[in-house]
Amino acid sequence: MQTVTTIAEVRAFAEEARAGGGAVGFVPTMGYLHEGHASLMAAARAECDRVVASVFVNPLQFGAGEDLGAYPRDIERDTALAAAAGVDLLFVPGAAEMYPGAVVTSVRVAEITDRFEGATRPGHFAGVATVVAKLFAIVGPCSAYFGEKDWQQVCVVRRMAADLSLPVRVVACPTSREPDGLARSSRNVYLTDDERSAAPVLRRALQAGADLVAAGVRDAARVEARVAEAVATEPLVVLDYVAAVSADTLAPLDPLVGEIRLLVAARVGRPRLLDNIGLTVPA
Ligand code: PAF
Numbered sequence: 001m002q003t004v005t006t007i008a009e010v011r012a013f014a015e016e017a018r019a020g021g022g023a024v025g026f027v028p029t030m031g032y033l034h035e036g037h038a039s040l041m042a043a044a045r046a047e048c049d050r051v052v053a054s055v056f057v058n059p060l061q062f063g064a065g066e067d068l069g070a071y072p073r074d075i076e077r078d079t080a081l082a083a084a085a086g087v088d089l090l091f092v093p094g095a096a097e098m099y100p101g102a103v104v105t106s107v108r109v110a111e112i113t114d115r116f117e118g119a120t121r122p123g124h125f126a127g128v129a130t131v132v133a134k135l136f137a138i139v140g141p142c143s144a145y146f147g148e149k150d151w152q153q154v155c156v157v158r159r160m161a162a163d164l165s166l167p168v169r170v171v172a173c174p175t176s177r178e179p180d181g182l183a184r185s186s187r188n189v190y191l192t193d194d195e196r197s198a199a200p201v202l203r204r205a206l207q208a209g210a211d212l213v214a215a216g217v218r219d220a221a222r223v224e225a226r227v228a229e230a231v232a233t234e235p236l237v238v239l240d241y242v243a244a245v246s247a248d249t250l251a252p253l254d255p256l257v258g259e260i261r262l263l264v265a266a267r268v269g270r271p272r273l274l275d276n277i278g279l280t281v282p283a
Pocket of ligand 1: 029131
């Protein structure tokens with residue numbers, strides 16, 4: 001595996017791959033890689049001839065007072081994990097390479113960013129959409145791989161790629177979980193031992209909501225109340241929101257039919273943790 005820091009080097013690599021008829025797969029990350037990222041890299045490896053991954057803690061997607069400065073970093077470990085997962089080229093740009101001047105151009109995806117993470121973190125999704133559009137323009141992948149754990153991010157990136165006619169297939173990969181069900185996240189490192197023990201309640205609560213839907217309940221408010229009640233059994237886990245919504249548009253659904261996503265966010269000590277589950281309810 002080769003590690004590069006400039007846009008020109010990534011372009012040269014990807015252009016050569018494409019010229020030889022190779023399909024380029026891309027995994028954008030903010031580093032501090034874990035098995036979840038490795039599973040995205042493995043999916044890219046299985047489907048593409050060349051795999052490019054990036055490690056860039058994107059300042060544009062952090063709000064004032066968020067953890068940009070403290071965001072965990074370990075580029076040596078990241079390099080080893082990416083190499084072991086079959087990445088061919090690791091792009092690790094500095095902020096000056098990505099944003100050499102003042103950033104006056106931004107990609108904003110409206111509506112699906114109004115609620116949930118978009119409401120809690122103003123400007124976050126414009127930062128994500130802008131850097132992902134830029135990375136797509138640099139790498140020119142035919143497929144790009146994202147984790148379902150950040151479901152709203154998947155929806156935003158898909159919509160951005162569709163609306164801008166970007167020739168990229170956005171692939172959502174199943175959430176990677178610890179054995180006790182906790183969704184893997186770089187921010188789990190912030191949890192104390194007690195918080196870590198409490199955090200898997202999020203997965204159990206989603207499952208309780210899903211069980212209610214499986215039992216025939218079609219009222220979103222009842223399902224959401226069931227999830228909230230399950231989360232409340234762990235005092236260290238403070239619910240931010242729970243929502244049963246349309247999987248694609250994140251719009252409210254009443255009754256719950258079709259492709260549904262049950263979303264949950266909670267503060268567990270320092271970090272806010274996200275999780276979600278997909279359900280298909282035939283009409
Ligand atoms: O999911 C992430 O790690 C980031 O939001 C992404 C997609 C790499 C953009 O910075």
